[in-house]
Amino acid sequence: xxxxxxxxxxxxxxxxxxxxxxxxxxxxxxxxxxxxxxxxxxxxxxxxxxxxxxxxxxxxxxxxxxxxxxxxxxxxxxxxxxxxxxxxxxxxxxxxxxxxxxxxxxxxxxxxxxxxxxxxxxxxxxxxxxxxxxxxxxxxxxxxxxxxxxxxxxxxxxxxxxxxxxxxxxxxxxxxxxxxxxxxxxxxxxxxxxxxxxxxxxxxxxxxxxxxxxxxxxxxxxxxxxxxxxxxxxxxxxxxxxxxxxxxxxxxxxxxxxxxxxxxxxxxxxxxxxxxxxxxxxxxxxxxxxxxxxxxxxxxxxxxxxxxxxxxxxxxxxxxxxxxxxxxxxxxxxxxxxxxxxxxxxxxxxxxxxxxxxxxxxxxxxxxxxxxxxxxxxxxxxxxxxxxxxxxxxxxxxxxxxxxxxxxxxxxxxxxxxxxxxxxxxxxxxxxxxxxxxxxxxxxxxxxxxxxxxxxxxxxxxxxxxxxxxxxxxxxxxxxxxx
Numbered sequence: 001x002x003x004x005x006x007x008x009x010x011x012x013x014x015x016x017x018x019x020x021x022x023x024x025x026x027x028x029x030x031x032x033x034x035x036x037x038x039x040x041x042x043x044x045x046x047x048x049x050x051x052x053x054x055x056x057x058x059x060x061x062x063x064x065x066x067x068x069x070x071x072x073x074x075x076x077x078x079x080x081x082x083x084x085x086x087x088x089x090x091x092x093x094x095x096x097x098x099x100x101x102x103x104x105x106x107x108x109x110x111x112x113x114x115x116x117x118x119x120x121x122x123x124x125x126x127x128x129x130x131x132x133x134x135x136x137x138x139x140x141x142x143x144x145x146x147x148x149x150x151x152x153x154x155x156x157x158x159x160x161x162x163x164x165x166x167x168x169x170x171x172x173x174x175x176x177x178x179x180x181x182x183x184x185x186x187x188x189x190x191x192x193x194x195x196x197x198x199x200x201x202x203x204x205x206x207x208x209x210x211x212x213x214x215x216x217x218x219x220x221x222x223x224x225x226x227x228x229x230x231x232x233x234x235x236x237x238x239x240x241x242x243x244x245x246x247x248x249x250x251x252x253x254x255x256x257x258x259x260x261x262x263x264x265x266x267x268x269x270x271x272x273x274x275x276x277x278x279x280x281x282x283x284x285x286x287x288x289x290x291x292x293x294x295x296x297x298x299x300x301x302x303x304x305x306x307x308x309x310x311x312x313x314x315x316x317x318x319x320x321x322x323x324x325x326x327x328x329x330x331x332x333x334x335x336x337x338x339x340x341x342x343x344x345x346x347x348x349x350x351x352x353x354x355x356x357x358x359x360x361x362x363x364x365x366x367x368x369x370x371x372x373x374x375x376x377x378x379x380x381x382x383x384x385x386x387x388x389x390x391x392x393x394x395x396x397x398x399x400x401x402x403x404x405x406x407x408x409x410x411x412x413x414x415x416x417x418x419x420x421x422x423x424x425x426x427x428x429x430x431x432x433x434x435x436x437x438x439x440x441x442x443x444x445x446x447x448x449x450x451x452x453x454x455x456x457x458x459x460x461x462x463x464x465x466x467x468x469x470x471x472x473x474x475x476x477x478x479x480x481x482x483x
Contacts, residue, residue, distance in 0.1 A: 018140070019140050020297065020300020020302075021300070023292070025289070026365055028372055030376075034379065034380060042270065045456050045459065045460060047459075048460060049460055050062055050268070053265050054265070055260045056259060057259030058172075058176050061176060061245070062169055062464075064249050064250070065169070065248050065249050066168070066467045067250075067469045069248060072468060075157075078157050079161050083154055085150055086150040089150035097131065097133045100129070100130040102128040104127075105124070105126075106125075108123075108124075110122070121321070124321055126319070129318045130315050130316070130317030131315060132314070132315040132317075134312065134313045134314075135313075136311045137312065139308075142305075148297040149293075149298050152291070152294035152297065156287045159283045160287050162461050165465055165468070166454060166464075168248060170454040172248050172249070173446075174451075175244055176245065177447065180258065180261060181439055181440065181446075182237055182241060183238065183262070184263070185440070188432070189234055189436070190231055192428075192432045196223050196227055197224055200220045200224050203217050216422075219425055220425065268453070270449070273456050275376060275379075279372065281458050283457065284371055284375070285368075288367055288368040288371040291364050291367070292364040292368045294364075295357070295360045295364040299358055302353045306343065308342040309339075309342075310338065311339045311341075312339075313337050313338075317332075318333070319333055378451070378455040379456060381455075385444075385451065390445060393441045393442065393445060396434065397438065400434050403430050406431075407431045409427075410424045
C-alpha cells in the first residue's frame with residue numbers, strides 16, 4: 001500500500017507545473033534623449049551630491065534627518081513586516097511538522113452505554129508523545145506563485161523605504177536652502193527699513209521746520225510701513241520654515257543652526273543621465289515594477305483554484321495508560337493519509353477571483369508605465385527649471401545693477417533740486433523689489449537643481465541609506481532567494 005502512494009507522490013512532484021503567466025517586463029517607449037541637453041552635466045548621481053554645497057551644517061542636518069526622521073523609521077518597520085509575511089508564505093512550500101506531548105487523567109461515568117468495564121481503572125491515565133506532519137503538494141504552482149507575489153511585495157516595500165530616503169534628503173536640502181534664502185530676504189528688508197526710517201526721521205525734522213510738505217512726509221512714512229510689513233511677513237515665514245525643517249529632522253519645532261549664506265552656498269553640478277537609466281535608478285519605478293510582478297503572480301494563485309488540492313498528513317507516536325510503558329514497542333501508533341479536494345460548483349466564485357486578479361495586474365501594468373512617464377516629465381521639468389532659472393538670474397543681476405545706478409542718480413538729482421523726492425522713492429522701491437526677487441530666484445535655482453537630483457534618482461540613495469544607522473536588510477532581487 002505504501003509503494004503506490006510513494007510512486008504517485010513522485011509522479012506529482014516531477015510533473016507539477018506552475019499556472020499563470022510568467023512575468024515579462026512591459027515594452028516601454030523611452031525617449032532617446034532629453035529635450036533640453038545640458039552641456040555641462042556630470043556623472044554625479046551616485047555620490048552624496050549635497051556635499052557639493054560645501055556647507056557642513058547642511059551635511060549635519062541631512063545625517064540627522066536620515067537617523068531621526070519618523071517616516072524613514074516607519075518605512076523600515078514596514079519592511080520588517082513584509083519580511084515576516086514573506087517568510088510565512090514561503091513556509092507553506094514545505095512540510096509542517098508539530099510535536100505533541102500529553103499526559104492526562106480522566107474518570108468516565110459508570111452509567112455509560114455500553115457500561116465501563118468493572119475491571120478497568122476508573123479514573124485512568126493516558127500518556128501520548130506524537131509527531132504530526134502535513135504537506136500540501138504544490139502540483140499546480142499555487143504556493144510558488146503566492147511566494148513569488150509575497151517576495152515581490154517585500155521588494156516593493158524596500159523600494160518604498162528607499163523612496164522615503166530620497167524624499168527626505170531632498171526635502172531637507174530644499175528646506176535649508178529656502179531658509180537661507182528667506183534669511184537673505186529678511187536682511188535686505190531690514191536694511192531697507194532702517195534706511196527708510198533714517199530718511200523719515202530726517203524728513204520729520206525738515207517738516208517740523210516747514211521745509212517740506214506733509215504730502216512728502218506721508219509718502220516716505222508709507223514706504224517705511226510697507227517695508228516693516230515685509231519684515232514681519234518674512235520673520236513669520238522663517239519661523240514656519242524652521243518648524244517644517246525640524247519635523248524633517250524628527251524633532252520638535254526649534255531654531256535651526258545656520259551655516260553658509262545663500263550667496264556663499266556652492267551650486268551643485270548638473271547630473272548626467274539618459275532616459276533609459278531612470279528604470280534602474282528611481283525607487284518609485286522599481287517599486288511599481290515589483291507591484292506588477294506581485295499582481296502577475298496572483299493570477300497563477302487564482303487560476304490554481306480550479307484544480308484539486310492534494311495534501312498528505314500523518315502522525316507517528318506513542319500512547320499508553322502507564323507512563324512506564326510509554327516508550328515500549330507495543331505503545332507505538334501511527335497513520336498516514338492523502339486527501340484530494342476538487343472544486344465542483346462555486347457559482348462563478350473562482351472565475352470572479354481570476355477575473356479580478358487579471359484586472360489588478362492590468363492596473364499595475366498601467367501604473368508602472370504611468371510612473372515611468374511621470375519620471376520623464378519630472379526630469380524634463382527640472383532640467384528646464386534649472387536652465388531657465390540660471391538665465392533669469394543673469395537678467396535679474398543686470399537689472400539690479402541698472403536699478404542701483406538709477407537709485408544713485410535719483411538721489412543726486414534730488415539733492416541738486418532737479419526732481420522731487422517721489423523719484424527717489426520710486427527708484428528705491430524698484431531696487432528693493434528687485435533685490436528680493438533676485439534672492440528668490442537664487443533659491444529657485446537651488447530648488448531646481450535639488451529636484452533634478454531627486455528626479456534622476458541614482459546610487460546616492462544607497463549611499464544615503466548607509467547613513468541611517470538602521471540595521472536594515474539591504475534587499476534586492478538578487479539578494480532574496482526566489483520561491
